[in-house]
Amino acid sequence: MSAVLENGTTASYTHDTKGNRTSRTVGGVAEATWAWDDLTSLPVRTGEYDQTGALTTAWLPDPTSTTGASLAESSGGVSSWLLSDPFANITATVSTTGSTVSGARSLNAFGATRAQATGSLAASAIGFAGQYLEAATGLYDMRARDYDPASGRFTANDPVAVPTGMPYVAGYSYAFNNPLTGTDASGNWSSNCGIYSQACDSYLFFANEIIGAAKAVAGIAVGLVSFSVDPIGTAIGWGNSCHAGFAQYGGNGPSFEGFLQCVDNLNPIAEIGRQFSASLSATNVEDSGQAFGQGLIGVGLIAAPFAKGILRAKCSATAAKPAIGFANDAVGSAYQGMRSEGGHAIRHLRDEGLIANSGSLDSQVAQFEQLTSPILRSPAKTFDWTFGGTMTRAFAGSAGGREVVVFVAKEGKYQGKVLTAVVPDAIQIEKWGLP
Amino acid sequence: MGFAVSVLTEAIAWSGSGVMLSLFVLFPTEGGSTFAGPIGDLPPRGVKTYYLEAPDERLRGGECYEYDLLFDTVPANLESIVVAWLQAAIEAGADVCWFGYEGSFHFDDLLTADIADQVYAVGSRHGIELAIEDQTRSGERWAAKLPALKERVGR
Numbered sequence: 001m002s003a004v005l006e007n008g009t010t011a012s013y014t015h016d017t018k019g020n021r022t023s024r025t026v027g028g029v030a031e032a033t034w035a036w037d038d039l040t041s042l043p044v045r046t047g048e049y050d051q052t053g054a055l056t057t058a059w060l061p062d063p064t065s066t067t068g069a070s071l072a073e074s075s076g077g078v079s080s081w082l083l084s085d086p087f088a089n090i091t092a093t094v095s096t097t098g099s100t101v102s103g104a105r106s107l108n109a110f111g112a113t114r115a116q117a118t119g120s121l122a123a124s125a126i127g128f129a130g131q132y133l134e135a136a137t138g139l140y141d142m143r144a145r146d147y148d149p150a151s152g153r154f155t156a157n158d159p160v161a162v163p164t165g166m167p168y169v170a171g172y173s174y175a176f177n178n179p180l181t182g183t184d185a186s187g188n189w190s191s192n193c194g195i196y197s198q199a200c201d202s203y204l205f206f207a208n209e210i211i212g213a214a215k216a217v218a219g220i221a222v223g224l225v226s227f228s229v230d231p232i233g234t235a236i237g238w239g240n241s242c243h244a245g246f247a248q249y250g251g252n253g254p255s256f257e258g259f260l261q262c263v264d265n266l267n268p269i270a271e272i273g274r275q276f277s278a279s280l281s282a283t284n285v286e287d288s289g290q291a292f293g294q295g296l297i298g299v300g301l302i303a304a305p306f307a308k309g310i311l312r313a314k315c316s317a318t319a320a321k322p323a324i325g326f327a328n329d330a331v332g333s334a335y336q337g338m339r340s341e342g343g344h345a346i347r348h349l350r351d352e353g354l355i356a357n358s359g360s361l362d363s364q365v366a367q368f369e370q371l372t373s374p375i376l377r378s379p380a381k382t383f384d385w386t387f388g389g390t391m392t393r394a395f396a397g398s399a400g401g402r403e404v405v406v407f408v409a410k411e412g413k414y415q416g417k418v419l420t421a422v423v424p425d426a427i428q429i430e431k432w433g434l435p
Numbered sequence: 436m437g438f439a440v441s442v443l444t445e446a447i448a449w450s451g452s453g454v455m456l457s458l459f460v461l462f463p464t465e466g467g468s469t470f471a472g473p474i475g476d477l478p479p480r481g482v483k484t485y486y487l488e489a490p491d492e493r494l495r496g497g498e499c500y501e502y503d504l505l506f507d508t509v510p511a512n513l514e515s516i517v518v519a520w521l522q523a524a525i526e527a528g529a530d531v532c533w534f535g536y537e538g539s540f541h542f543d544d545l546l547t548a549d550i551a552d553q554v555y556a557v558g559s560r561h562g563i564e565l566a567i568e569d570q571t572r573s574g575e576r577w578a579a580k581l582p583a584l585k586e587r588v589g590r
Binding site: 172 | 442449451483487490499536537540543549550
């Protein structure tokens with residue numbers, strides 16, 4: 001395998017019979033070779049050697065990792081534990097000789113650099129999702145494919161076909177284009193356990209993912225706005241300035257578990273996610289009530305202290321896992337400005353006879369809103385879908401005796417607005433998992 | 436190169452069931468009612484035509500149509516199909532015409548810079564410009580070109 005670099009030279013790679021990358025040559029000059037551990041669930045690099053065969057970097061594979069992650073790195077005579085955030089990104093290092101933070105970096109959700117690595121992480125190739133960054137190409141080696149953190153996409157199509165019954169996902173996207181809920185260290189299909197997974201009885205939510213106003217519905221807590229921690233213990237660098245996070249709903253009771261992710265960048269260690277679990281008080285389940293929990297906080301390899309958290313969320317403790325819809329007083333905003341689309345967004349439903357192809361456009365738009373707004377309020381199913389280049393939330397339900405899917409932009413110029421609606425055909429029903 | 440094309444191909448295949456190329460054409464008033472597209476060797480399997488009604492007098496003596504060109508898969512000759520339809524629209528008297536993603540059309544944002552990355556070809560009597568590659572569409576040059584062309588054709 002080879003690639004032409006921006007400076008015109010060619011980088012060539014060799015692989016062993018198992019597909020592990022074993023050497024890099026740039027412009028005809030051998031630069032590096034690698035050794036691998038194949039006994040882990042995914043092969044992991046254990047050593048990097050220079051052109052003379054001298055070991056330059058060694059890694060200690062994590063035997064429990066399912067994503068080919070490493071526990072520690074040794075390079076230039078310095079050994080460090082590799083600490084990851086909730087998404088397996090290596091965001092800090094701690095000296096193996098003490099509890100000193102020896103390096104830090106910040107990555108965005110897709111692995112692009114937010115803050116340059118410092119200290120012992122500055123020269124480390126292990127970063128996004130705990131994977132190896134190829135210095136020559138700027139691409140992560142995800143085994144079956146290379147991943148470009150700048151674009152947030154793979155450079156090749158997924159060699160694993162989308163299973164029957166799953167919604168269609170773009171073959172170049174990383175972890176269903178949702179790296180907060182999944183990883184794809186093998187390059188062969190995401191380990192996502194989020195909303196696309198039919199087997200996963202959980203629901204992951206984010207404050208910034210809510211479309212329209214936050215709404216409390218049975219079984220789901222939405223609109224997580226803050227998370228503060230009163231530490232009891234001596235976790236290194238633990239800061240009570242942490243103020244944002246996400247939690248995963250347990251599905252069958254008033255419990256949450258998830259990870260605290262500090263976003264304020266007040267200090268490097270604040271970028272490290274702490275695993276957190278908490279039980280919510282059943283008496284605090286409505287609207288913006290507070291829920292108090294106490295649980296274990298794990299900080300990488302450091303001794304785990306206890307802490308208690310305050311989780312402010314709108315939640316309910318009954319039933320399980322309905323789809324999230326718009327609040328009654330917010331749904332109207334999704335249709336604002338639709339008249340100025342000239343009929344573009346409503347045309348598919350008009351073709352299907354669900355909207356009369358007569359009368360003024362204003363009246364047709366009004367019919368469209370009347371027909372589809374109940375679906376936005378109480379969808380039978382929701383899912384994310386890349387729609388004409390824009391990430392949308394799709395709301396599926398019944399209208400006019402037909403199955404209808406309404407797409408609302410989650411980003412871009414028309415965020416929060418209805419972009420279009422369709423009556424799905426048989427192929428779409430299967431891909432989107434509709435009844 | 437493959438990546439750049441894939442963003443476009445994923446966008447035009449958004450429905451998960453076939454491929455749709457959406458052509459938007461601004462004609463002078465009553466100029467677009469007979470437009471039927473080019474005659475080619477590989478026509479779409481279907482074309483849906485929509486009159487897009489502008490609010491108030493925003494088009495100033497013009498009218499806007501959308502033509503959804505339907506294909507089973509991404510056509511191998513995508514670029515030539517795009518060019519042929521733009522050329523045909525121009526020859527039919529279009530002031531300006533463009534291919535854009537589903538959901539990108541809004542009379543408040545005709546060929547504006549903030550939706551430029553969702554427009555992958557544009558044509559007028561001054562010529563045809565393509566932005567099939569993702570890098571071109573997301574660049575500042577393309578974002579500046581669209582409103583400039585709109586101004587140039589008096590729209």
